[in-house]
Amino acid sequence: MAGSGTFSEIIDGDVYKYYVDGQWNKSSSGKSVPIINPTTRKTHYKVQACTQEEVNNVIDSAKKAQKLWAKTPLWKRAELLHKAAAILKENKAPIAECLVKEIAKPAKDAVTEVVRSGDLVSYCAEEGVRILGEGKFLVSDSFPGNDRTKYCLTSKIPLGVVLAIPPFNYPVNLAISKIAPALIAGNSIVLKPPTQGAVAALHMVHCFHLAGFPKGLIGCVTGKGSEIGDFLTMHPGVNCISFTGGDTGISISRKAGMIPLQMELGGKDACIVLEDADLDLAVANIVKGGFSYSGQRCTAVKVVLVMEQIASSLVKKVNEKVAKLTVGAPEDNCDITPVVTESSANFIEGLVKDAKEKKATFCQEYKREGNLIWPLLLDNVRPDMRIAWEEPFGPVLPVIRIKTVEEGIHHCNASNFGLQGCVFTSDINKAIMISDAMETGTVQINSAPARGPDHFPFQGLKDSGIGSQGITNSINIMTKVKTTVINLPAPSYTMG
Numbered sequence: 001m002a003g004s005g006t007f008s009e010i011i012d013g014d015v016y017k018y019y020v021d022g023q024w025n026k027s028s029s030g031k032s033v034p035i036i037n038p039t040t041r042k043t044h045y046k047v048q049a050c051t052q053e054e055v056n057n058v059i060d061s062a063k064k065a066q067k068l069w070a071k072t073p074l075w076k077r078a079e080l081l082h083k084a085a086a087i088l089k090e091n092k093a094p095i096a097e098c099l100v101k102e103i104a105k106p107a108k109d110a111v112t113e114v115v116r117s118g119d120l121v122s123y124c125a126e127e128g129v130r131i132l133g134e135g136k137f138l139v140s141d142s143f144p145g146n147d148r149t150k151y152c153l154t155s156k157i158p159l160g161v162v163l164a165i166p167p168f169n170y171p172v173n174l175a176i177s178k179i180a181p182a183l184i185a186g187n188s189i190v191l192k193p194p195t196q197g198a199v200a201a202l203h204m205v206h207c208f209h210l211a212g213f214p215k216g217l218i219g220c221v222t223g224k225g226s227e228i229g230d231f232l233t234m235h236p237g238v239n240c241i242s243f244t245g246g247d248t249g250i251s252i253s254r255k256a257g258m259i260p261l262q263m264e265l266g267g268k269d270a271c272i273v274l275e276d277a278d279l280d281l282a283v284a285n286i287v288k289g290g291f292s293y294s295g296q297r298c299t300a301v302k303v304v305l306v307m308e309q310i311a312s313s314l315v316k317k318v319n320e321k322v323a324k325l326t327v328g329a330p331e332d333n334c335d336i337t338p339v340v341t342e343s344s345a346n347f348i349e350g351l352v353k354d355a356k357e358k359k360a361t362f363c364q365e366y367k368r369e370g371n372l373i374w375p376l377l378l379d380n381v382r383p384d385m386r387i388a389w390e391e392p393f394g395p396v397l398p399v400i401r402i403k404t405v406e407e408g409i410h411h412c413n414a415s416n417f418g419l420q421g422c423v424f425t426s427d428i429n430k431a432i433m434i435s436d437a438m439e440t441g442t443v444q445i446n447s448a449p450a451r452g453p454d455h456f457p458f459q460g461l462k463d464s465g466i467g468s469q470g471i472t473n474s475i476n477i478m479t480k481v482k483t484t485v486i487n488l489p490a491p492s493y494t495m496g
């Protein structure tokens, strides 16, 4: 059970504590923030509403702990990470339970998220030992006009305090993807989990606590973004921000100042289907890519651009599969579960109404109960409809019929997003040409967009992000290069 046994010290009464200087504390605010279960729409958990002073304390403590951590041998840092990974996996059940209750993630996917996170921590420890254990050696006479009088040694050093802000849809995994690279690289971490998903994140932090990381190295504050959000992201004690989420990332990037940023924001991931595609493969990927976790993934298929000649067959096959999707509670492992908040459901409904007014073809009847929205395929969508451009982050998928490949690429590139895209074709040359033409961070050939495996580079162009993720890239972003130059005597004084 969440909050009991191993996790009993992280809760007081019915309010979860925040984590500072190696301890679980109550906020002096005396206030809490409710977490509404998307399925029941009732308060399920409560977390502390931390104050700005408490944020200061967490950052100060992280700053102090980092100094010593940076000098801790790499193998020792890796050892602790491996320990945390094991504890995390041992506790997959109570953590997954939080994901089910807080964000309505289907039970099986919730367990997968925790296990995937444990694997990520282990891989990160191994990768860190390799790449941080290497430096470069340069000599000066390879640059014109220089003699061999300078030797340059490079190494990677940590940045300091990394602020990690994960989104609601992966509150454990997308926190871990920031925490593990930061720690192996010698940084400390201040985590601000999303409100929905905060309790799962607090359980995950406790696994790091149990692994025995030094006091203060990891801090976790909860509370309202409106009270501590800007305070955290503009805090002079923060040396790097790793953020995943929506538009808020754009305003964070404007306010953050001169520190490295790693940002994964939204996407309108297009799926281009050509006449020569393996239709069954495309259909399976469109349904999985468009509707898994009810479309609440930045990498979900968010618009299908299909060649006119095969559009009707594709739509028919997609509809057959959509009809088989189960709809209901996350506890029952349904494919489609309630979206995270009522306002998200209202936003999705707004897009559906707009498409209705503008005469899109509804392949299913629009149905909603509370936050639960039944899967919906909209055919014959046109560029004047909002759904053609905006990301619903819900189980509604638009299909645009195209006459030429160029039309599909044009639609994809006209978006302000540029996260991922995919193309289905049996012609590898065409696939590569299309990949080159699509203005997205990644193009998948014959598969739906996806972030993983977690060591692959993952990045968005345009409004979809800054910097690249993936384990190696994250370690690199969370370090800076330090050089030491050895100046030798001028050649005339050398021997021989």
Ligand code: G3H
Residues within 6 Å of the ligand: 169, 170, 264, 296, 297, 298, 299, 449, 450, 451, 452
């Ligand atoms: O929602 C954004 C995530 O980065 C998507 O990750 O492709 O593993 O579902 P995923």
